[in-house]
Amino acid sequence: MKKDIAFFDFDGTITRKDTMIEFIRFAKGNRAYMIGLAMLSPWLAGMKAGVFSNEFAKEKMLGYFFKGMKLEEFDLLCGxxxxxxxxxxxxxxxxxxxxEHLSKGTEVIVVSASAENWVKQWATRNGLKYLCTKLVCTNGILTGKIDGLNCNGAEKVNRIKQVYDPADYENIYCYGDTSGDKEMLQLANHPFYRVFTQ
Structure with a gap:
């Protein structure tokens, strides 16, 4: 008998805010965050104008705030x-x-462009699995780079299919809230777009 599976986007779907922004504020303080935004404004403006990719701008942010930090310290902050x-x-x-999905025996996976370092601890505590963006670490030090591709858009489906075969499941539920979830939603026979409002 085939099982059911549910994939949830994290930022904006499960959460009310972008957790990378909130994590930076938590880790560095609001003043340092605002100074960083000013320093990064050319790249952020370029991203909004379509000159730079989201992935490029994300690496700029990660590099500015966390490059050179020990992974042990970073993971402690994430926890x-x-x-x-x-x-x-x-x-x-x-x-x-x-x-409701868990009570029915449905496997639930968080699929997120956010770094797995802060998503995994929350997901694990709630009995969920996760597929997230990974960060490059060399000799225990963060480089500010993304390991592979940002887990967004088509990469969400690629990451899902590396672990799960959609043919093995009778019902595939997907929940998302942005264009970055479009391909994942198309994978489902039960897609849900912006259904959570609380």
Whole structure:
């Protein structure tokens, strides 16, 4: 008998805000974050104008704020963020949907462009699996680069298919809220777009 599976985008779907922005504020403080935004404004403006890709701008942000940081320190900050701040960003109705899937034996996976370092701890505590953007670390030090591709758009489907064969599942549920979830939503026979509002 075929099983059911559910894929949830994280930022904006399960959460009310972009968790990378919130994590930077948590880790560096709001003043340092605002200074960083000013320093990064040429690349962020270029991204909005379509000159630079989201992935390029994301690496610029990660590099500015975290390049040279020890992975051990970074993961400690991610754990504190996941424990102290992230619960307040979660949409209650998204958690209800996740709980309903889990109660029926549906496998639930978070598929996110956010770094797995802060998503995995929250996901694991809630009994969920995860497929997220990975960060390059050399000799225990963050380089500010993304390992492989940003887990967004078509890459979400690529990452899913590396682990799961859609043919093995009777019902595939996908939840998303932006164009970066389009390809993942097309994978589902039960797609849900911007259904969580709390």
């Amino acid at each position: 504190l963020f996941s424990e102290k701040l992230l619960p307040g960003l979660i949409r209650p109705d998204a958690m209800v949907a996740i709980g």
